[in-house]
Amino acid sequence: MDALVALVKSHPGPWVLLFAALFKLLHGLLRKLPTPKVVLRNDFQLWKWRNLSMSIVHSLLTGTWAISSALIWPETISDIHRHHTSLSYLLVCISTGYFVEDAFDIIHSGYSLASWEFLLHHALVISSFLYTLYTHLYVAAAVITLFVEVNSVTLHMRLLLKVAGATSSTIYDVVKVINICTFVVFRLTAHFYLSWYLACNYSKLENANFFACCLTIMNIMILVYFYRLIRSDFLRHTGRSGHAAQNGKLVSKKFLTD
Numbered sequence: 001m002d003a004l005v006a007l008v009k010s011h012p013g014p015w016v017l018l019f020a021a022l023f024k025l026l027h028g029l030l031r032k033l034p035t036p037k038v039v040l041r042n043d044f045q046l047w048k049w050r051n052l053s054m055s056i057v058h059s060l061l062t063g064t065w066a067i068s069s070a071l072i073w074p075e076t077i078s079d080i081h082r083h084h085t086s087l088s089y090l091l092v093c094i095s096t097g098y099f100v101e102d103a104f105d106i107i108h109s110g111y112s113l114a115s116w117e118f119l120l121h122h123a124l125v126i127s128s129f130l131y132t133l134y135t136h137l138y139v140a141a142a143v144i145t146l147f148v149e150v151n152s153v154t155l156h157m158r159l160l161l162k163v164a165g166a167t168s169s170t171i172y173d174v175v176k177v178i179n180i181c182t183f184v185v186f187r188l189t190a191h192f193y194l195s196w197y198l199a200c201n202y203s204k205l206e207n208a209n210f211f212a213c214c215l216t217i218m219n220i221m222i223l224v225y226f227y228r229l230i231r232s233d234f235l236r237h238t239g240r241s242g243h244a245a246q247n248g249k250l251v252s253k254k255f256l257t258d
Contacts, residue, residue: 019097063149084139
């Protein structure tokens, strides 16, 4: 493992592209899985279903990996600047490959304008992770950001249920509650901690301005998404079952929540 990671560290760029290609291959394999008939009626919904299915695979892998890394090596939390292990570095490299593949999938799909928020998010993550991979700094910080993937599992499950028209089901009601809980515990808490750490150590950190800018933008996006989730799942009382049947003209602000 150490020998492999040493090779990855020497040329991280090509390895990111290799992992992106592997995710692309996996994306193709997922297309062969059964798809609900209601999803097949609309090109946008079909693409959305396949894209979210791929996202769940990434979230299950990286979310579990990130949490495990923090539990095994507590330094991941206490020293987000310089601490990293071979496994945590490899995790960041693999995850960067996914975000590259997903960005290309969004652009190639023809729905990039409707998904501009995702492209902005991916651009921030990819640029931050590439800096981490080339400098070997902030690897632990990148691992902490991947805590949010625990929430992404329920977030994407919720969206798949919406696309499939299952918003009136009991499982949807359960998932939406778990989703809000994991959003607070893993997404909001992770970003709050990173923001606090950056503010407390601002003068001692390399390129703090760049990371402060990235974190600020993502923090704003996360708070907006949190509001939309609350409004969509807990403040609406009518018309819930109709959202899953919306056509491909959905705007980006509804991609994550509706």
